[in-house]
Amino acid sequence: MAGSVNKVILVGNLGADPEVRRMQSGDPVVNLRIATSESWRDRQSGERREKSEWHSIVIFNEGLAKVAEQYLKKGAKVYLEGALQTRKWTDQNGNERYTTEIVLQKFRGELQMLDSRDDGNQQSQRSTQSSYTDQSGSYGASRDLDDEIPFAPEWR
Amino acid sequence: MAGSVNKVILVGNLGADPEVRRMQSGDPVVNLRIATSESWRDRQSGERREKSEWHSIVIFNEGLAKVAEQYLKKGAKVYLEGALQTRKWTDQNGNERYTTEIVLQKFRGELQMLDSRDDGNQQSQRSTQSSYTDQSGSYGASRDLDDEIPFAPEWR
């Protein structure tokens, strides 16, 4: 079908370190759990209340999967863009189940780390990463394909 | 938590007429099923393939629920903005289940009808609506609250 859009935009925090699995090709596939939350003042009691929502993310995009594997840790704040996908599976009792995930496909989706680099919290998060200062920490779906001047077309 | 975003943007088509339920207050709550789809050419066979994804929408926003109830029909194409929400329920066998929906809360979310009005398909969709030409068919979350000049601030 022409004219279809399926897009999710999240800003939230990782509830756990990324889970990494390998494709048959050896490429990483990364699963994230991300929390977003809303707070509001209860009309009755006047108390501040808060509700978290948990999201399951699957990163098939190779470049973004590598970034996630290397740099993201429990607690990290990220900006993330993907597509909704509901998959069907069968539980141990033979019942059909459905799980909805946010998928970052090959050449699609976006992932941005939103923690400041000199944040003490982040320091510990990246303690195993010695060469981090050489990295941009900012990755679009195709940054690895697009290694040239993005904003300087020849004819202008 | 400060600094959290939970947003879904869809452009797709209704798989069925809207389902309308009533809150205790009498306000409508509308459920939609919306399909988005992707097509691609299979690398092996060279054939064009297509895959649809189905989304469950719940509209609590009163203004948007009324619009959906009145104007949307099976097949209609819409632009829609909401938030992801996964709710837990128990099936008839006592098993815990989870369902993920896209929710348009009070004062939040957006719904836009994307079919042209003189589209034959749409004509039939709105055959019961005689006064449609008086309607805008374009509704943000708070259009009913914002009935004044939106782009003419006093001090400019």
Place this chain on the structure above:
Amino acid sequence: MAGSVNKVILVGNLGADPEVRRMQSGDPVVNLRIATSESWRDRQSGERREKSEWHSIVIFNEGLAKVAEQYLKKGAKVYLEGALQTRKWTDQNGNERYTTEIVLQKFRGELQMLDSRDDGNQQSQRSTQSSYTDQSGSYGASRDLDDEIPFAPEWR
């Protein structure tokens, strides 16, 4: 800087046929003018009012530029995703000027045609395109790179 997002999402109509220019490489660069509009009821007079906003689009993305060149005509409704860019230029009097455009870079951005194919209006728009039914009319930034099954990972 890590952690930056610059994204524009528009649904609107072309005010004119696309303008096509060629890069030195021969690749097309397409300029579009797109209108979005808001309507509201004036609080004072009770009259319905409407205001259009015009947007300048520049498509460097090769795949999307070809789609725009072939399929889009004045009046067509599109979904479009790009990035804001303000460029400086000098007018004939030597004054510095700034123009803000929405740019669809290589491997980035999205363009979707939202008119139904059997829409009479659209028919005329595509009268020169005989083989249109073979085309998807739905194009992401990297559809031409991603010609394989997008939603069937090996390990699942």
Place this chain on the structure above:
Amino acid sequence: MAGSVNKVILVGNLGADPEVRRMQSGDPVVNLRIATSESWRDRQSGERREKSEWHSIVIFNEGLAKVAEQYLKKGAKVYLEGALQTRKWTDQNGNERYTTEIVLQKFRGELQMLDSRDDGNQQSQRSTQSSYTDQSGSYGASRDLDDEIPFAPEWR
């Protein structure tokens, strides 16, 4: 017009403290300058390069304007959602000029602070704000209107 969307999503940093002006009503209108940036590796030289883009924001939304006025400082990182608007003005030489801004209207738009509160950098940013811990720092367009349980509809 029905079926129109004009949306900008930015994640970036303030280049300066917010500028606050007053409407005739006394309501604040806040102007922000926000930078987003892209980095990439130059294909020729192999060097890492970076380009910043500057955006002008105007916040008419009262709740968000107050948040911006109170909590945002130069350097703060924000998530922001608004609409594009180009306005015409006349410079001192009588020339027509156009300026494109991102506008957060009444009851529309979104603003989220993305800095962690115990970030040293942030500490100084909010040093004049003693009661900050009572504040949520997370505000949607209509949070002040929506002071009730957002995710607990009666009939569920």
Place this chain on the structure above:
DNA sequence: TTTT
């Protein structure tokens, strides 16, 4: 200059 579009669309409704």
Place this chain on the structure above:
DNA sequence: TTTT
């Protein structure tokens, strides 16, 4: 299971 996150964050504030």
